[in-house]
Amino acid sequence: MTLSLSDPTWYPIASSEDLPFRHVYQGQLLGRELAVWRADDGNVNVWENRCLHRGVRLSIGINEGGELKCQYHGWRYANRSAGCTYIPAHPADAPARRIENRTYPVREAYGLVWSSANNDIAFTPFPGADSADWFALRPMPANAAPEDVHAALVRLAPDDQPAELLPGLALRLDGTLYFVQPVDAGRSVIRGLLAGQPDDALTTLRHYNEILTKLRDRLERAAARKPAPTPLQPIFEKVAVDLATMPEIAIPRGNTMPVVVKRKWTSADGVIGFELAARDGHLPTFQPGAHIDVHLPNGLIRQYSITNGPGELMSYIIGVKQESASKGGSKILVDTVREGDLLSISEPRNNFPLRRDAVRSVLIAGGIGITPLLSMARFLDKSSLPYELHYFTRAGEQVAFRGDLEALHGKVILHTGLPRAEIASTIATALGEWSRAQHVYVCGPSAMLESVRTTAAAQGWPDEAIHFEYFKNDKVIDDSSSFEIELARSAMTLHVPSGRTILEIMRENGLTVPSSCEQGACGTCLTTVMEGEVDHQDVYLNDSEKRSNACMMTCVSRAKSARLVLDI
Amino acid sequence: MITLYDFELSGNCYKLRLLMSILKLRYDIVPVDFYPGRQHKADWFLKLNPFGQLPVLKDDELVLSDSGAILAYLAKKYDEAGLWFPDDPAITAEILRWHAVADDITATSSAARLVLGMFYDFDLEKAQKGAHRIFRLMDEHLWFGEREGRDWLCSPAHPTTADIACFPYVMLSEEGGISRQDYPALRRWTDRVRRIPGFMVMSGIFPAGRALETT
Numbered sequence: 127m128t129l130s131l132s133d134p135t136w137y138p139i140a141s142s143e144d145l146p147f148r149h150v151y152q153g154q155l156l157g158r159e160l161a162v163w164r165a166d167d168g169n170v171n172v173w174e175n176r177c178l179h180r181g182v183r184l185s186i187g188i189n190e191g192g193e194l195k196c197q198y199h200g201w202r203y204a205n206r207s208a209g210c211t212y213i214p215a216h217p218a219d220a221p222a223r224r225i226e227n228r229t230y231p232v233r234e235a236y237g238l239v240w241s242s243a244n245n246d247i248a249f250t251p252f253p254g255a256d257s258a259d260w261f262a263l264r265p266m267p268a269n270a271a272p273e274d275v276h277a278a279l280v281r282l283a284p285d286d287q288p289a290e291l292l293p294g295l296a297l298r299l300d301g302t303l304y305f306v307q308p309v310d311a312g313r314s315v316i317r318g319l320l321a322g323q324p325d326d327a328l329t330t331l332r333h334y335n336e337i338l339t340k341l342r343d344r345l346e347r348a349a350a351r352k353p354a355p356t357p358l359q360p361i362f363e364k365v366a367v368d369l370a371t372m373p374e375i376a377i378p379r380g381n382t383m384p385v386v387v388k389r390k391w392t393s394a395d396g397v398i399g400f401e402l403a404a405r406d407g408h409l410p411t412f413q414p415g416a417h418i419d420v421h422l423p424n425g426l427i428r429q430y431s432i433t434n435g436p437g438e439l440m441s442y443i444i445g446v447k448q449e450s451a452s453k454g455g456s457k458i459l460v461d462t463v464r465e466g467d468l469l470s471i472s473e474p475r476n477n478f479p480l481r482r483d484a485v486r487s488v489l490i491a492g493g494i495g496i497t498p499l500l501s502m503a504r505f506l507d508k509s510s511l512p513y514e515l516h517y518f519t520r521a522g523e524q525v526a527f528r529g530d531l532e533a534l535h536g537k538v539i540l541h542t543g544l545p546r547a548e549i550a551s552t553i554a555t556a557l558g559e560w561s562r563a564q565h566v567y568v569c570g571p572s573a574m575l576e577s578v579r580t581t582a583a584a585q586g587w588p589d590e591a592i593h594f595e596y597f598k599n600d601k602v603i604d605d606s607s608s609f610e611i612e613l614a615r616s617a618m619t620l621h622v623p624s625g626r627t628i629l630e631i632m633r634e635n636g637l638t639v640p641s642s643c644e645q646g647a648c649g650t651c652l653t654t655v656m657e658g659e660v661d662h663q664d665v666y667l668n669d670s671e672k673r674s675n676a677c678m679m680t681c682v683s684r685a686k687s688a689r690l691v692l693d694i
Numbered sequence: 695m696i697t698l699y700d701f702e703l704s705g706n707c708y709k710l711r712l713l714m715s716i717l718k719l720r721y722d723i724v725p726v727d728f729y730p731g732r733q734h735k736a737d738w739f740l741k742l743n744p745f746g747q748l749p750v751l752k753d754d755e756l757v758l759s760d761s762g763a764i765l766a767y768l769a770k771k772y773d774e775a776g777l778w779f780p781d782d783p784a785i786t787a788e789i790l791r792w793h794a795v796a797d798d799i800t801a802t803s804s805a806a807r808l809v810l811g812m813f814y815d816f817d818l819e820k821a822q823k824g825a826h827r828i829f830r831l832m833d834e835h836l837w838f839g840e841r842e843g844r845d846w847l848c849s850p851a852h853p854t855t856a857d858i859a860c861f862p863y864v865m866l867s868e869e870g871g872i873s874r875q876d877y878p879a880l881r882r883w884t885d886r887v888r889r890i891p892g893f894m895v896m897s898g899i900f901p902a903g904r905a906l907e908t909t
Binding site: 140143144153154186188190315332535 | 834837838840841842874875876878881882885900901902903904905906907
């Protein structure tokens with residue numbers, strides 16, 4: 127038999143015991159090196175053993191429970207999806223969301239972890255697999271060709287009781303099953319299973335270990351007399367150029383996916399929790415601070431932050447504020463959507479990226495603004511990075527996700543029912559004077575955001591250390607101006623009259639441009655400005671970005687000059 | 695006052711820095727340019743250690759050489775709990791047995807690293823084969839240890855100088871072209887060593903991730 131890189135057979139690649147929590151196991155199958163790790167939720171990941179960045183082995187990386195971190199440059203990949211969640215020093219602080227490491231299929235069964243080179247055939251248990259409580263022997267690596275190892279195991283059988291050959295380089299010998307893991311053309315691991323738990327496990331293990339050691343030594347002596355087979359040459363696919371380069375922050379909308387409302391509950395007075403699960407398998411990777419667009423039954427689209435921690439991809443949990451004055455978005459979700467209903471959501475997007483190279487992160491939440499910060503706190507918590515989470519509510523009953531907050535190990539401080547003046551001084555104390563590599567993240571009502579921004583600035587915090595997310599733009603938009611826009615890439619000049627937005631005019635003229643909230647709060651329609659003076663009316667850009675005159679939100683902002691040249 | 699005559703990239707010197715870090719000892723360092731300067735063969739150094747080997751440790755007027763011997767000295771003198779080099783005769787024998795293994799690891803894994811990293815003229819293939827032979831034995835010992843509830847090389851329920859002595863050149867083996875893929879129990883043991891409170895790194899030896907804390 128000739129080994130093939132594309133052999134779709136399922137082979138055991140590790141024992142279950144090889145994968146304790148927070149360890150990364152180094153394996154190999156058919157020439158391909160594997161990083162195998164168990165996440166804190168018990169899920170086993172089998173990945174190509176290289177960081178997409180520089181090809182450094184991930185088996186020397188750190189298993190943080192929900193993510194695997196490359197030790198060399200800090201790239202992180204999420205449990206289940208292998209999606210890259212963090213690229214340190216990435217210019218825009220925003221990793222390319224769709225970069226994923228290569229994963230291989232995995233099944234954990236009968237005390238062994240199984241994988242295959244591809245997904246071409248489904249995992250099928252070996253004959254009689256369900257008839258016993260299997261007991262795994264100590265695996266025995268051997269520097270010998272898999273077919274030679276298989277043949278030698280067959281020869282262990284006495285003449286009157288020949289071995290029963292099973293598919294996938296396996297055999298049954300007097301009730302004991304042996305699997306030969308084809309590591310490479312000239313390397314193998316013998317993995318044995320006994321039917322049933324032995325009375326004296328250690329003696330039994332030592333007995334089989336001795337038999338297999340002797341067999342291994344014979345095989346290696348024989349292999350040394352033969353020319354070494356050529357190792358298999360796996361081809362490592364390079365990351366596509368468009369994925370390896372800097373992504374646009376605004377990713378065009380389009381892809382939606384159906385999710386099931388798995389659970390709906392009252393998380394606090396005025397806050398309803400929704401757990402949204404994929405219909406099959408896991409949801410896409412997300413970053414802390416990311417949100418999803420939820421398409422509501424009445425046609426409206428609203429953004430909600432994902433509260434989950436790293437690598438929790440089986441469902442997204444969001445919190446929805448029950449507002450009497452709601453414009454119909456949150457209200458319809460709260461009033462009409464029930465458990466079991468299907469909703470359509472976008473892929474997660476992140477306009478509120480968390481830096482994980484800070485020496486201190488201060489998270490400040492007001493009311494429902496806790497949702498993105500809860501996700502951030504969970505990421506920082508899992509990475510054992512220092513953070514403080516300040517959560518302001520009017521009353522104790524309004525503290526949402528209380529149980530989740532109590533499970534955090536960091537500093538979580540609840541500020542309940544403070545008078546307005548005291549809120550400002552509390553924020554000032556929480557922030558303290560700025561020093562290098564400190565960052566503050568704030569999400570809450572506009573007044574609180576403004577308070578944090580002015581307080582922080584007064585205490586020496588530079589713009590780039592203050593990160594905020596508006597849920598809505600409370601400003602009154604002045605759309606009385608009229609001006610020309612020149613679209614540099616599209617070679618078009620269009621007139622924007624008063625009362626109409628740049629976005630509307632562009633769409634009317636056949637351009638497909640991304641947008642989401644259309645009120646200058648979410649950052650989706652961020653556009654590069656090449657010439658002209660912008661009349662910023664959004665709440666997304668910070669003051670220095672606004673002063674730079676180099677970018678704008680086309681949904682609400684306008685021109686002070688007669689003409690704007692946009693990079694569209 | 696303790697002074698360590700040290701070469702930063704030497705695993706044998708790192709053993710002492712590691713134990714002194716765990717025991718929270720203060721010490722001075724005198725850098726010795728082992729490579730490329732060959733200062734360990736210089737006259738002034740040979741007066742300290744006629745064997746011409748690093749590390750050397752001076753504790754006030756006492757001059758000591760050989761990393762395993764110095765580990766035992768530091769533990770017996772400065773580890774008040776007596777955990778790192780226990781007095782029990784059987785355990786002492788166990789530890790000394792593994793100190794001898796550590797020397798074998800130096801003669802194989804470290805030698806391979808010197809060939810590939812510092813252009814020493816040793817038989818690379820022989821060194822690599824020798825390291826694999828030792829690693830196989832260690833993996834088997836540690837694998838059965840895990841089944842017996844033993845996390846470390848020796849029988850006490852805590853690490854000893856044996857673990858420190860064997861650790862560096864196991865971790866640095868890849869620099870000598872010796873993969874640890876076939877030794878999963880050995881790899882898990884290196885995680886445990888790297889989680890000892892007070893653990894410090896050296897070039898080529900990274901920290902491990904934190905263990906799962908169950909609260």
